[in-house]
Amino acid sequence: MLTLLFAPDADEAAVLTLILQRAGFEVRLVTELDQLSQGDRPAELFFFAFTTEKAITSEFISQLRLENQAPIVMLMEAGNEGAQIDFIEAGADLVFSRPYSHKFMVAQLRALMRRSSGLPYFSLPALSQAGITLDPAKRSVQVGKDAPTRLTQLEFRLLYALMTHPGRIIPSENLVEYVWGYGGEGSQGLVRGLISRLRxxxxxxxxxxxYIMTDAGIGYYFEPEPDQQRMFSKTEKSASEVR
Known part of the structure; x- marks a missing residue:
């Protein structure tokens, strides 16, 4: 279970790393927020132990939640209930206050991961369609011989859903459930945004x-034979011009 630990304070980072590792979590420590997207493997848990010097806003958590469905855990100073509520409403799953109980924290984290567990994307088979290769282990996509490109968790879910149903139109409302889950916070507008980013x-x-085609008013589909589709479109256009 790869955990990205953001902990600018070196002493606290060492303590939290030890606690998490003893609880069975694999920890990658980052001290700057722009390091979150680095690394070959995507995070399965985000843990932010921020300080007043390097604070994190609820807007940042809200944006992270839109891009990633991995659990988000916060550790902050006690006494600011309003900020704790803001983080929960922005998408954080757990908010701890200093000082904290190590045993209670581990118990809460394990319970959170049990609730969040499902089939991990890295256990899914790789897909290859129309020269596009989708690698769940690295959560990346490769076009032909180009360098692989990392995907956010939501981008990966959407592209995986489309590529496992090549040529089949998937209604937008179904894609919302594929990506965010039943009762999630997705919408058809967010699907359009993800489609744009994937393209x-x-x-x-x-x-x-x-590759990613739109069926207006219905949904989207992955074109398994883009070259033939392009030739068909040109032939159809030429025929219409003759008429």
């Missing part, structure tokens, strides 16, 4: 997509 990562020309 920016895999399409040669995002404004004229070859």
């Amino acid at each position: 920016g990562k895999i399409e040669p020309d995002p404004s004229n997509p070859r």
Whole structure:
């Protein structure tokens, strides 16, 4: 269980790393927020032990939650109930206050991971369609011989859903459930945003997509034979011009 631990204070970072490792978590320590997206493997748990010198805002947590469904845990100073509520409403799963009980923290973390557990994406088989390779282990996508590109967890879920049903139109409301789960906080508008981001990562020309296609008013589908589809479109256009 890879945990990204953001802990700017060196002493606290050492203590938390030891606690988490003894509880069975694999820990990667970061001291700057821009390091969160680094590394070959995506995080399965985010743990933010921030300080007043390096504070984290609820807006940051809200954006992280939109891009990633991994559990989010906060550790902050006691006495600011309003900030704790803001973090929970922004998408944090647990908020601890200093000072804290090591045993209670570990028990809460284990309970959280049990509730959040499902089939881990890294155990899914790799997919290859139309020259696009989707690697669940690294949560990356590769177009032809280009360098692999990392995906957010939500981007991965959406592309995996499309590529496992090549040529099949998936209604937008179904994609919401695929990506955010039943009763999640997704919407068809957020699906459109994810589609746009995915096209920016895999399409040669995002404004004229070859792989991720739209069926207006219904949903989206992954085109398994983009070259043939493009030839068909050109033939159809030429025929209409003749008429």
